Amino acid sequence: MLSEEPDFITMADEEIATNFTTPVKLSVLLLPFLKNNGNSAIVNVSSGLFIAPKKSAPVYCATKAALHSFTKTLRYQLENANVKVFEIIPSLIDTPMTHGRGKSKMLPEELVDEFWQNFKNNKLESYIGKTKLLKLIDRVSPRLACRIMKNGL
Template identity: 45%
Template sequence: MKVNGKTVLLTGGSAGIGREIARQLKAKGASVILTGRDPSRLDTMRAEGFEAIAADLSNAAGVDALVAALGDRPIDILINNAGLGVPHDVRSEMPDPDAADGCLYANLSAPVRLISALLPRLRARPEAAIINVTSGLAIAPNTASSVYCASKAGLRSFTMALRAQLAGEPIHVIEALPPLVDTQMTAGRGKNKMPPEECARQIIAALENGHDEANVGMVKVLRAVYSLSPALARKIMRRL
């Protein structure tokens, strides 16, 4: 798909991977509408020439408000990038169930609800695309982020089913699986993180080249290990 001239709705576009996706798509000639929760970051993106909509996607009301704010404008590409991370490890302390609910909604329910709301206008375009950003942890979970891993695994499963449902229609369904990327969410975690600029570049390349998956960076290695031995892949990831 050529992104020049396309209208993109990008959730979670004011920081991290999303911010770099927005910048790179704009540089290629796309019109990007982005969402975020932090007012100062949204203002920064507006100063760069983006339309930015404040949206809390951790609940149904927030998703519905975003759809209402879009009005009836056409959308060519929907990128479900917004996500929440939450610690959930019963070995250290009892987790916060409300925080877990918010994580599950933002990472899984919100993309499903947003796709359902916007599918008619995507179907109305000559060609369209949906990109769901999951994670390498959707393939094999680590130990400390059990709820986050579950939400991304759920979105991975939904994405594969949606792709099959839309087979034959001019809507390309893509799953993007980043590795550990240097963002605010991963601050203080791990080493050798991928720069968000490179992660964004590989996701956009998958869109432009018609790939069903963007296995970014070390996720390519994880996919290869998993194809040979799922048990080994899970063992490796549990150590992280």
């Protein structure tokens, strides 16, 4: 939640750095090596929350929307450079991050299986689990997608 506490500003800075600024910097710094390698890939992990945000996580959702956009444009820029740019868009996955919240979570192993199939088939955007349905709903009715996600799952 947004808060006027000084801690909120520090935490927001940290979350933006971890989720967005660092992947941007890493991409730039590693690019010369990746380009030289001949057959490389970048895999960024965003979230279904870039499609429609939940009110309790304003900064997290914003970083994921930014990462999604950055990943897409990076892919455009590297189209002819032999560096593939993948994006994993997870639904709710059973990891320490989601401990104690959410129902019917997917196992990390299921995410990996789904992504690996897509990776082998050169499918660059992996909508995992329920994010496939969310994407479809958002296409038909962005307002409904927002209503579903507003309070989280």
